[in-house]
Amino acid sequence: MALLHGPGVREKREFYRQQRIAAAYDQQRFGSPSGAWVNQREIRQVIDLIAGARRVLDLGCGTGRLSRSLAEQGCNVIMLDASDAMLARAVPAVGAPAVLADAFALPFAAASFDAVVALRVVFHFAEVDVLIRSVAPLLRPGGRFVFDTYRWTPRAWFAVGRQSWGGKVFIHAPATIERAADAAGLQVVERRACFLFSPYLYRLLPLTLVHLLDQLEPRVPASARSRVFWALERPEE
Numbered sequence: 001m002a003l004l005h006g007p008g009v010r011e012k013r014e015f016y017r018q019q020r021i022a023a024a025y026d027q028q029r030f031g032s033p034s035g036a037w038v039n040q041r042e043i044r045q046v047i048d049l050i051a052g053a054r055r056v057l058d059l060g061c062g063t064g065r066l067s068r069s070l071a072e073q074g075c076n077v078i079m080l081d082a083s084d085a086m087l088a089r090a091v092p093a094v095g096a097p098a099v100l101a102d103a104f105a106l107p108f109a110a111a112s113f114d115a116v117v118a119l120r121v122v123f124h125f126a127e128v129d130v131l132i133r134s135v136a137p138l139l140r141p142g143g144r145f146v147f148d149t150y151r152w153t154p155r156a157w158f159a160v161g162r163q164s165w166g167g168k169v170f171i172h173a174p175a176t177i178e179r180a181a182d183a184a185g186l187q188v189v190e191r192r193a194c195f196l197f198s199p200y201l202y203r204l205l206p207l208t209l210v211h212l213l214d215q216l217e218p219r220v221p222a223s224a225r226s227r228v229f230w231a232l233e234r235p236e237e
């Protein structure tokens with residue numbers, strides 16, 4: 001598959017290649033007690049959805065927060081990222097093999113993985129169909145692609161704090177994901193709507209308020225929640 005060079009894709013690659021962005025990444029997002037809660041909740045979702053997978057590719061692994069938990073669960077993780085600044089942090093933190101490569105040109109043989117996970121990655125790209133097509137062949141039959149998207153977020157309308165947070169993110173309608181999965185020969189086997197609004201804001205709230213929001217969440221219709229975690233599966237042959 002050819003490397004994508006669309007302006008959005010290039011902007012995100014370049015943004016995360018900056019040393020100062022990689023250095024600030026974890027503290028900026030997960031440094032407060034509420035940020036740590038968000039971190040744990042996101043990781044738990046992904047671990048649930050991979051359903052016991054062992055060979056796992058962490059696509060856009062960043063500083064390795066998810067890879068570390070996957071490795072602790074006994075997974076054989078391979079970390080992949082387009083940013084050497086990010087990988088320079090992930091490798092010592094996790095100790096798993098790492099590959100500097102692009103999500104749109106993945107250097108692996110067909111059926112290499114039980115699961116490919118991409119946390120906080122897919123919503124950076126308009127080209128979700130291209131990304132799903134790039135991942136699908138890497139899954140063994142019964143293997144899963146687990147990732148998250150936004151239903152709504154102010155960051156899709158305004159590039160709030162572009163210098164420290166990067167440009168805009170994208171909203172993907174569920175029908176878009178379903179169509180892209182179908183076109184790539186994958187089935188949607190799970191979708192979980194969570195967070196009442198962007199977790200980028202949760203991290204600024206007192207932890208007691210975050211716990212209240214968590215209790216409130218089941219009463220809010222899934223379609224009004226901000227993020228969706230997806231599991232797409234390659235059918236058994």
Ligand SMILES: C[S@@+](CC[C@H](N)C(=O)[O-])C[C@H]1O[C@@H](n2cnc3c(N)ncnc32)[C@H](O)[C@@H]1O
Pocket residue numbers: 009012013016017059060061062063064065066080081082083086101102103104118119120121
């Ligand atoms: C928001 S961070 C998420 C990092 C990690 N998954 C997490 O949840 O903390 C997005 C990651 O995707 C990586 N990335 C951006 N464009 C990419 C591309 N085209 N191919 C591979 N990785 C890319 C960035 O370098 C960055 O590490």
